[in-house]
Amino acid sequence: MSEFTPEVGDLVFDEATRQVGRMMGHEGPYRQLRPVGGGREWDASGPLRPPTDAERLSAGVAVANARSRGEL
Numbered sequence: 001m002s003e004f005t006p007e008v009g010d011l012v013f014d015e016a017t018r019q020v021g022r023m024m025g026h027e028g029p030y031r032q033l034r035p036v037g038g039g040r041e042w043d044a045s046g047p048l049r050p051p052t053d054a055e056r057l058s059a060g061v062a063v064a065n066a067r068s069r070g071e072l
Helices: 053-068
Strands: 011-014 019-027 030-035 042-044
Touching (some): 011 042, 011 053, 019 042, 019 053
Antiparallel strands (some): 019 030, 030 042
16 A cells, blocks of 8 residues: 555545645645634644545534634
8 A cells, every 4th residue: 555645635534633634735744734714833743644534524513613613
């Protein structure tokens, strides 16, 4: 099995934080991810993988719910 190497703009699942984020860039061993609905980036140093359909859907629903509450 080949190692997953995300490109800038790809959605990824950060195994360490258990969150779906969008790949924004990388610096050394760290990859900068941003939450799907926007917000503050975080540095991911652990394993990343493509999100499952359920994880991708859950992230999208969380964004829609936050918007409906006026949080975004």
